[in-house]
Amino acid sequence: MQFKTLAFLSILSILFFTGCSSEDKKTAQESQNSHESSIQSSKKEIKLSTIDNKNITIIKENEKIIIKEYPNKIVLLNFFATWCPPCKAEIPNLIDLQNKYSKDFVVIAVLLEQGKTNEEIASFASDFKINYPVTNSKSNFDLSNSIGPIKSIPTMFMIDKDSNIFQKYVGIVPVEMMEMDINKVLKK
Template sequence: MQFKTIAFLSILSILFFAGCDSKENKEETSDSKIEKVEKIEKKTEFQLKATDNSIINIKLENDKIIVKEHPGKIILINFFATWCPPCKVEIPNLIKLQEDYKNDLVIVSVLLEEMKTNDEILAFIKEFNINYIVTNSTDGFEFAKESGGVKSIPTMYLLNKEGTIFQKYVGLVPNEMMEIDIKKVLQK
């Protein structure tokens, strides 16, 4: 009986403290080698389509991530997938943050999953009672790559009101830690 309890707690803690691998092909192709040598100009503007059919325009500018639709707001960008257990576990925390800081904070979840229809994502939103923006756009993968190379999910960026990255979170993050960071950004 004790063995089962210890095994269960061990598995639960592994899930809690781990993120999901992005399942990205790790092999370096000849094209990627050429890109490194030639320093091809990176894409800096992205249009992410939200599930409500609105467009979220994002611009990478120097060390900033500008979300044009929400100037003067603190932005929490959340890279996730519907199949990722830690991503699902963090949803109630994100819902609470959006409720508690609705006047100052905007959460934008960027889906990193191919071949998901908008209807499937809307069903996911309804199932989890999500109250923040969720995007389902092919540009999401490119945005993840260009914004710092998201290696695992969940990964989140907390941006201050000017769009500077205040904090990067990888894996599950306690709600209290994010709240402390949001309050620090609000005080500045």
């Protein structure tokens, strides 16, 4: 009995403290190519497209990350991939946070995979009952490089109401930790 408990806790801690390396599935190379093109264009404004064909405009201004469509909200940018087990494991927690704090908080999922259609990602979002915006565009990699670069997934950035990065999370994060951070930002 103790062996099973120890084995379970060991596996759980491994999943908790690790994420999927973006080296898997050639994401790193795609990200590097995108980074080179973003340097050439030197734009501070990045437009992401959601799977339901809406736009999210993100402006990186010095250390600030301004999300035009969500002023005065705490934003959690969730960089993920559909093939990543830890990314899938955290979705129920993100759904719960989105429901619980919908007045002041929004999750934006930023897909770091190329070659996925909006229909494929919409099916994935439906299967997991995702209730927050999911972006699927080449600009996702520009954003990843602009505020990262993102080297493993899941990686999340909590942005406070003043457009500052309040917290960066790498790997699976306990929902209690994210909730504590949301409450800290709300009390500011």
